[in-house]
Amino acid sequence: MSTTMDEALRRGYAERGTERPNSIESMNLQRQRMRRAAAQPAELQQARRFRSASVDARAMERQCILPAVSDVSALRAFKILRTRVLRRMDMHKWNSIAVSGMSQGEGKTMTAINLALALSQDVNTWVFLVDLDLQRPQIANYLGMSFEKGLSDYLLGKAELDEIVYNLQSERLGVIPNARAFQHSSEFLNSPRMGEFTAALEREMPRRIVIFDMPPLLASDDVLAFAPQFDSLLLVVSEGKSGRAMLRGAKEVLSEMNLLGVALNRSKERNESAYY
Ligand SMILES: Nc1ncnc2c1ncn2[C@@H]1O[C@H](COP(=O)(O)OP(=O)(O)O)[C@@H](O)[C@H]1O
Numbered sequence: 076m077s078t079t080m081d082e083a084l085r086r087g088y089a090e091r092g093t094e095r096p097n098s099i100e101s102m103n104l105q106r107q108r109m110r111r112a113a114a115q116p117a118e119l120q121q122a123r124r125f126r127s128a129s130v131d132a133r134a135m136e137r138q139c140i141l142p143a144v145s146d147v148s149a150l151r152a153f154k155i156l157r158t159r160v161l162r163r164m165d166m167h168k169w170n171s172i173a174v175s176g177m178s179q180g181e182g183k184t185m186t187a188i189n190l191a192l193a194l195s196q197d198v199n200t201w202v203f204l205v206d207l208d209l210q211r212p213q214i215a216n217y218l219g220m221s222f223e224k225g226l227s228d229y230l231l232g233k234a235e236l237d238e239i240v241y242n243l244q245s246e247r248l249g250v251i252p253n254a255r256a257f258q259h260s261s262e263f264l265n266s267p268r269m270g271e272f273t274a275a276l277e278r279e280m281p282r283r284i285v286i287f288d289m290p291p292l293l294a295s296d297d298v299l300a301f302a303p304q305f306d307s308l309l310l311v312v313s314e315g316k317s318g319r320a321m322l323r324g325a326k327e328v329l330s331e332m333n334l335l336g337v338a339l340n341r342s343k344e345r346n347e348s349a350y351y
């Protein structure tokens with residue numbers, strides 16, 4: 076592991092006042108303990124309703140977002156992805172997913188949004204979708220969603236959680252959009268305020284799956300810096316774009332995280348099995 080990444084991870088733990096765990100197992104245990112402690116009050120109440128926001132079908136169609144997509148094989152692919160994700164998360168008792176990949180433009184954001192939509196169509200599944208590509212926030216654009224306050228307002232201390240979560244069509248889906256790009260994104264990802272944010276999400280959690288849309292793995296130290304705060308990683312790999320060399324380069328970073336799966340995007344073979 077390179078020094079900068081190691082440092083990023085250590086800094087993350089240091090700022091939260093916890094020691095760096097030695098292994099994925101101990102990291103998971105620590106997270107589960109935190110979650111149980113945080114989760115008790117929420118189990119007594121129902122998952123909450125948040126303010127509602129409208130979306131724009133034309134924007135969604137442009138960006139291949141599900142309800143606006145007429146491609147049957149794409150719809151099927153996301154249903155299969157949903158089922159597999161649910162099964163694996165259940166098996167490992169994971170609640171949160173970071174969506175990342177090797178480079179820009181591979182379909183990470185498109186996949187994160189479509190997976191969140193597909194999951195929330197399941198009547199038993201409640202989802203939070205968080206725009207955590209702090210340097211290039213896109214979720215609101217792709218959904219054609221207008222909103223007042225977002226994640227940046229929360230991080231700057233100008234809003235609380237219930238002001239930045241928006242229910243789209245379904246109350247089972249809560250989107251946390253962001254309108255403002257941050258240059259020093261990994262510092263924000265490590266900030267105490269971000270810790271408060273994930274803790275607030277955790278309190279809603281036994282009933283919710285949280286999806287974080289993130290930047291590429293190696294373009295910055297964002298994903299690694301945030302790794303202590305998510306359970307599993309979904310890699311989006313675009314055929315032709317993510318070279319073997321890049322995957323090899325990411326091996327050490329990946330060894331720090333639980334791999335939920337690899338979603339293959341833009342496959343030439345347009346069949347659903349190629350998606351996962
Ligand atoms: N399978 C696909 N077919 C057509 N367009 C796609 C596909 N996947 C992604 N795109 C488009 O490519 C662009 C980049 O995708 P995006 O999800 O923003 O990538 P990333 O988040 O990895 O940078 C978007 O305009 C998106 O709509």
Ligand SMILES: [Mg+2]
Pocket residue numbers: 183184185208213288289
């Ligand atoms: Mg993206």
